[in-house]
Amino acid sequence: MNFIKTLKRDKQLRKKFCITLSILLLCRILAAIPTPGINTNYFKAMMELNGSFGLLNIITGNGLDSLSLMTLSIAPYITASIIIQLLGIIFKRIKELQNGMKDERQKIEYITMGLGGVMAFVEAVMMAWGYGTQGLLKDYTWYWVFIVAVIWTLFAVLASIAGKFITDKGIGNGISLILLTNILVSYPNDVMTLLSRFVLGKKVMTAIVALIIIITGTVALFAFTYVLQDSQKNIPVNYSAKISGSGVNKRVSSIPLKLCPGGVVPIIFATSIMTTPVMIASVFGKNDNIILNILNSAYWFQPEQMVYSVGVIIYIALIFGFSYFYTGITINPTDIAEKIKKAGGNISGIRPGKSTAEYIKKQTKYMTAIGAAALVLIALIPIILGGIYGLTRISFLGTSIIITVGVILDTRKVIQTEMQQGIYIEQMKKGGLFHA
Numbered sequence: 001m002n003f004i005k006t007l008k009r010d011k012q013l014r015k016k017f018c019i020t021l022s023i024l025l026l027c028r029i030l031a032a033i034p035t036p037g038i039n040t041n042y043f044k045a046m047m048e049l050n051g052s053f054g055l056l057n058i059i060t061g062n063g064l065d066s067l068s069l070m071t072l073s074i075a076p077y078i079t080a081s082i083i084i085q086l087l088g089i090i091f092k093r094i095k096e097l098q099n100g101m102k103d104e105r106q107k108i109e110y111i112t113m114g115l116g117g118v119m120a121f122v123e124a125v126m127m128a129w130g131y132g133t134q135g136l137l138k139d140y141t142w143y144w145v146f147i148v149a150v151i152w153t154l155f156a157v158l159a160s161i162a163g164k165f166i167t168d169k170g171i172g173n174g175i176s177l178i179l180l181t182n183i184l185v186s187y188p189n190d191v192m193t194l195l196s197r198f199v200l201g202k203k204v205m206t207a208i209v210a211l212i213i214i215i216t217g218t219v220a221l222f223a224f225t226y227v228l229q230d231s232q233k234n235i236p237v238n239y240s241a242k243i244s245g246s247g248v249n250k251r252v253s254s255i256p257l258k259l260c261p262g263g264v265v266p267i268i269f270a271t272s273i274m275t276t277p278v279m280i281a282s283v284f285g286k287n288d289n290i291i292l293n294i295l296n297s298a299y300w301f302q303p304e305q306m307v308y309s310v311g312v313i314i315y316i317a318l319i320f321g322f323s324y325f326y327t328g329i330t331i332n333p334t335d336i337a338e339k340i341k342k343a344g345g346n347i348s349g350i351r352p353g354k355s356t357a358e359y360i361k362k363q364t365k366y367m368t369a370i371g372a373a374a375l376v377l378i379a380l381i382p383i384i385l386g387g388i389y390g391l392t393r394i395s396f397l398g399t400s401i402i403i404t405v406g407v408i409l410d411t412r413k414v415i416q417t418e419m420q421q422g423i424y425i426e427q428m429k430k431g432g433l434f435h436a
Contacts, residue, residue, distance in 0.1 A: 020170035031070040061182025072156040080116035120156035124149035130283030172411040180407040183400045225405045231259040239345040260371040262326035264402040270318035301387025323372035333360035
């Protein structure tokens with residue numbers, strides 16, 4: 001309600017809101033227009049048998065399902081941004097640009113968009129060429145492969161430009177909001193899958209019980225994800241006391257250690273590693289292979305062929321591994337301990353320097369382990385249900401929840417900041433800040 005009231009009286013905020021809404025709506029309109037020369041039903045059957053396409057289909061807003069102009073959407077940009085982030089660990093110059101002034105960060109943004117465009121073209125060519133021979137293209141010729149690849153690439157680049165425009169001129173992170181919109185679009189189909197399997201056509205009492213379980217379970221999972229995203233451990237840091245006219249002042253600060261500092265990134269890493277071989281093989285029409293089936297989540301937890309569920313162990317190990325890896329590149333205990341020591345601070349009961357670094361490292365590992373276990377739980381729920389009950393469209397119960405909750409929380413913070421700025425400017429105009 002406060003946001004609506006602020007929106008009515010704050011012209012600048014209203015303008016940003018309209019820009020954001022208009023661009024998101026435009027992206028969805030483009031996502032509804034089918035690509036010329038494409039068999040739009042091609043991937044519908046494949047997605048039933050290949051769980052590797054699930055996350056990509058969510059990120060693209062059912063792009064694979066509909067094979068629209070926005071087939072790739074912002075997926076190449078997201079992949080490119082992860083690659084650039086990893087390169088920042090290897091190359092010092094990239095790290096400096098990432099942490100530099102606004103114009104330096106702008107350079108990284110353009111590099112990411114450029115790399116995203118290159119990756120979009122490579123992916124588009126592989127899809128149009130590989131799947132084109134299997135029935136994706138109505139007319140399989142070299143020029144139709146090229147035309148379709150160019151169309152998908154152009155609109156993938158357009159999606160990343162639209163995201164940047166929202167970030168610069170609208171409200172919130174544009175790429176994240178486009179991703180959120182893409183995910184929310186897939187929810188109705190996922191809900192219908194659950195209702196068709198457990199509610200529709202069942203006896204009244206059975207349907208009611210099933211509906212209550214679905215609603216309760218979904219709400220509980222969203223609540224659990226919210227707590228996961230918002231939880232952190234604050235390690236108190238005491239700084240040297242200073243004597244002033246009012247007495248001795250002792251400054252106390254804290255080191256925040258988030259439960260999941262990488263958010264959904266570890267799952268995306270793990271999923272990408274698992275699905276890349278499967279997707280490449282499918283491009284060449286090679287799908288029936290025991291190794292590929294182990295990597296394909298569509299085969300996991302099926303009672304009649306549990307041997308393929310070995311892939312779950314690899315998946316869990318990758319999520320834990322990437323969780324520790326991401327935490328390791330974003331949190332440096334030695335640097336933190338050194339800064340605390342130079343500022344005259346200390347953690348109660350811990351010696352400054354090396355002991356502080358070891359303590360922070362231990363606490364970070366502990367938090368990362370809990371966070372990784374929670375990510376595994378959320379990621380596996382739809383896979384387990386899919387294997388046991390033969391469901392293929394319940395993605396909204398898994399990875400997408402982490403993205404949805406994370407983007408909503410981040411956007412809420414941005415909106416609150418915008419509202420506070422609007423109130424501040426309004427009070428300045430009225431002279432309220434000086435007469436309060």
